Amino acid sequence: MTVENQQGNVNKFCFSIELDTTDFDNGFDSNMSASSLQINKIINRSTSHPDLSPVSVNNKSILSPPNFPIIDEDHSAFVLKVYRSDQSFKYFPVHKETTAKQVVMLAITEFGIVDPSRCYSLCEVSVENGVIKQKRLPDHIDNLPERLPVNGRYYLKNNHLTETLVPDHLSHELLREARINFLQLDPLEICAQLTLRDFALFKSIQPTEYIDHIFKLKSLYGIPQLEKFLKLPNQEMYWTITEILRENNVIQRSKVIKHFIKIAKSCKDMKNFNSMFAIISGLDHKSVQRLQSTWERVSDKYKKIFE
Numbered sequence: 001m002t003v004e005n006q007q008g009n010v011n012k013f014c015f016s017i018e019l020d021t022t023d024f025d026n027g028f029d030s031n032m033s034a035s036s037l038q039i040n041k042i043i044n045r046s047t048s049h050p051d052l053s054p055v056s057v058n059n060k061s062i063l064s065p066p067n068f069p070i071i072d073e074d075h076s077a078f079v080l081k082v083y084r085s086d087q088s089f090k091y092f093p094v095h096k097e098t099t100a101k102q103v104v105m106l107a108i109t110e111f112g113i114v115d116p117s118r119c120y121s122l123c124e125v126s127v128e129n130g131v132i133k134q135k136r137l138p139d140h141i142d143n144l145p146e147r148l149p150v151n152g153r154y155y156l157k158n159n160h161l162t163e164t165l166v167p168d169h170l171s172h173e174l175l176r177e178a179r180i181n182f183l184q185l186d187p188l189e190i191c192a193q194l195t196l197r198d199f200a201l202f203k204s205i206q207p208t209e210y211i212d213h214i215f216k217l218k219s220l221y222g223i224p225q226l227e228k229f230l231k232l233p234n235q236e237m238y239w240t241i242t243e244i245l246r247e248n249n250v251i252q253r254s255k256v257i258k259h260f261i262k263i264a265k266s267c268k269d270m271k272n273f274n275s276m277f278a279i280i281s282g283l284d285h286k287s288v289q290r291l292q293s294t295w296e297r298v299s300d301k302y303k304k305i306f307e
Contacts, residue, residue: 078145082107082122083155085163087170094144101139107156121159125166126152127174132166151175182243183259191266194236194275201229233278240282244291254297257283261302280306 077096080103083089090110092103100122108117122137126149136157141147148154151174155165166174209223240260247253260279267276282288283306289295295303 080145080154083153083165084111085155085157085165096145097142098144099140099142100137100144103144103154104139104156111156115158119159121157123155123157123165124148124152125155125174127166127171130171132168132171134165150180151177183255187259187262188266190263191270191272191275194263194267195270195272198229198232198272198274201225201232205229233274233281236275236278237282237285240279241285241288244282244288250294251297253291253294257288257294257298258302261298261306265305 078094080092080094080098081089082092082103088111090107092106092110094103101117104120104122105117107113107122108115108120113120121139122144123134124137124147125132125134127133128151134155137144144154153166153174157163157165205225206221208219208221209226211217212219212221213223213226244253244256244260247256260283264276264279264283267273267279
């Protein structure tokens with residue numbers, strides 16, 4: 001989310017979203033995406049942290065020959081979409097630590113290529129201001145899912161051929177994929193990404209940070225991760241307010257409010273109470289509550305859920 005590309009898009013959604021005219025008044029029965037399923041399977045798995053243990057996305061495993069990168073799909077965190085120059089593509093389960101070289105080895109096997117992996121490399125292709133940019137990634141580079149821009153793709157490239165991976169007439173497809181607006185994103189997927197992001201920051205907090213914070217101690221390490229975590233509720237609250245107020249159309253604004261109510265409901269179901277209360281605080285903010293004509297267009301069903 002490329003990581004296809006609910007995930008990739010949601011990761012970049014907080015402060016760079018345009019709004020659309022699509023109505024999402026269909027309740028809370030949306031199909032769950034991979035990370036949404038991942039969060040649901042997290043619940044009640046661990047005795048010490050019942051809502052936060054790692055989980056599987058599916059039960060399929062990759063049979064790996066000797067010296068082949070072993071990617072355990074039961075504990076993979078991302079799905080990477082890799083193209084060939086003929087625009088065919090396949091999905092690969094990867095970790096944050098999976099390198100470009102390992103993805104190449106996976107790709108040549110899945111695409112049925114018999115040439116050795118040294119003949120191929122992973123390339124990032126993106127479109128900026130109408131210009132197609134193509135660059136070869138170093139073999140050791142990792143964190144591939146989060147590195148890819150919204151308007152980009154990963155391609156498997158033959159090092160011995162001079163080929164254009166994305167022809168000019170296909171550049172508009174990459175631009176279209178990058179035009180993601182808030183209402184197009186699945187509320188359950190947004191909730192899942194908020195939960196994963198918040199927990200990633202939470203688990204990075206060192207125990208000494210809590211002690212330093214409680215007793216106001218001045219240590220060399222300080223409380224950098226705890227300070228970031230403490231800022232999350234305000235960030236999520238003002239993100240909610242910003243997305244609502246940036247929409248000038250009353251009907252569209254009411255849809256944004258309904259979308260946030262769905263997200264808050266999903267956060268409650270996933271036991272992510274931090275994000276739930278942050279979104280509720282945003283919806284309860286006086287700058288949002290004063291929008292009487294907007295709230296009049298929010299159905300009683302959503303008002304009841306909100307209350």
